[in-house]
Every structure is written in structure tokens, then in C-alpha cells.
Amino acid sequence: MTWHWVAEQDPRWDQEKAAALGDLPPTLFGLGHPEVGRPLGDTWWRVEDDTGAALGYGRLDDTWGDAEILIVTAPDRRGSGVGAFVLENLEREAAARQLNYVYNVVPTRHPEGDAVRTWLTDRGFDATEVGELRKRVASGAAPGGS
Template sequence: MTWQWIAEQEPRWDQGKAAALGDLPPTLFGLGYPEVGQHLGDTWWRVEDDAGAAVGYGRLDDTWGDAEILIVAAPEARGTGVGAFVLENLEREAASRQLNYVYNVVPTRHPDGETVREWLGAHGFTATEVGELRKKVASGAAPGRA
């Protein structure tokens, strides 16, 4: 399987993002109640499979030298490595912006929160005293494919 990392030039809420979240509400990730076509803040990328179907998304919100990230794998793509692909590319994007850390805050209401925290831990994230999971950005990483 080959995945493509595609920068969304003007990210908007769409059916693909809604489908990728599955049963998880957008409010869980600070996205509010977006309507189709609504402009989204931050920087977004889409992951497409060989058939051109969206199988995942990544979001980077960089402030003060760090970046909060969101990794979304479509329900049918979970367990295939697409989440690791999104994370790897988000880390490259953060490195290309000379950021220090990427971090994620798993919402306490997330139905699979412990699994997500364990997955992030297995990918090098460590917990902080304020509930963030952080990972140092490797310097010199090349940006992902567009």
C-alpha cells in the first residue's frame, strides 16, 4: 500500500474528515460543530491510498515553538500503519518549521483514551505534569511529500 501525504491549501470541514472521525464527535478535538465547507484553522494534510480514498488526516497547530498535533485514521484504515505514517509526516513538517516539540492532549472523554496514550507512548511521547504527551522534534528532518 502506498499512501500520499497531501497538503490541504485551504482546509475545510468535509465529509471525508467527518467519516475519518467515525463515531468520535469533532467537539472532542476542539473543532466545535463544523458545517461542511467551513474553513478550518491550523495546517491540515490528507492521506490518500492508491485508489485516491482519504484514509487519514493530520493537523499541526504551531505556537511558541511547539505544535499540537491531531492524528486521525479512518475507521477502516486503523491498524494498518496509517496513524504512524501521519505522525512521521507531522514530525517532518514540525522539523521543517524548526519547532521544538510536538504534543497531543488526549481528551479525558475519549472512549479509547488509554489506547491512544499507550500508542503515543510507544511512538516516543512522554507525559508531562499538565497532561500533555510530548515528543522532541528531530532536527534536520526533511518535509514530507506533498
């Protein structure tokens, strides 16, 4: 089955995003207490399979030449490569915007924070003195998408 990287033209909170977070509250990721249909800031994409089912999401919040990223994988898809697919595409999107770094701050209350930090470190992220995990963006990468 093929996965598709789909830009959300008017990103809004919906049941699919809530389901992808599983038991993790949106407040953990700075999303507040969103209501269905509420507009979301930043730039969002979703990963869909050939049936149109949402497998995960990526968010890029770019400011000052860098971008904070959020990677969300549906609970039943964790460990299947969806997260790596999201990360690869977020890196390409950041490079296309000529950004310097992508970074993530794993919330201290994240129930699997150590595993997430290890996962990011294994993919080339380095810890900074302010608690970010940061990775230099490869220049010249073209954005993916469908």
C-alpha cells in the same frame, strides 16, 4: 498500494473528515460543530491511497515553538499503519518549521484514551505535569509530501 501525504491548501470541514472521525464527535478535538465547507484553522494534510481515497488526516497547530498535533485515521484503516504514517510526517513537518516539540492532549472523554496514550508513549512521547504527551522533534528532517 502507496500512501500519499497531501497538504490541504485551503482546509475545510468535509464529509471525508467526518467519516474519518467515525463515531467520535468533532467537539472532542476542539473542532466545535463544523458545517461542511467551513474553513478550518491550522495546517492540515490528508493521507490518500493511489485511488485518491482519504485514509486519514494530520493537523499541526504551531505556536510558541511547539505544535499540537491531531492524528485521525479512518475507522476501517485503524491498525494498518496509517496513524504511524501521519505521525512520522507531522514530525517531519514540525522539524522543517524548526519547532521544538510536538504534543497531544488526549481528551479525557475519548472512548479509547488509554489506548491512544499508550500508542503515543510507545512512539517516544512522554507525559508532562499538565497532561500533555510531548515528543522532541528531530532537527534537520525534511518534510514529506506529494
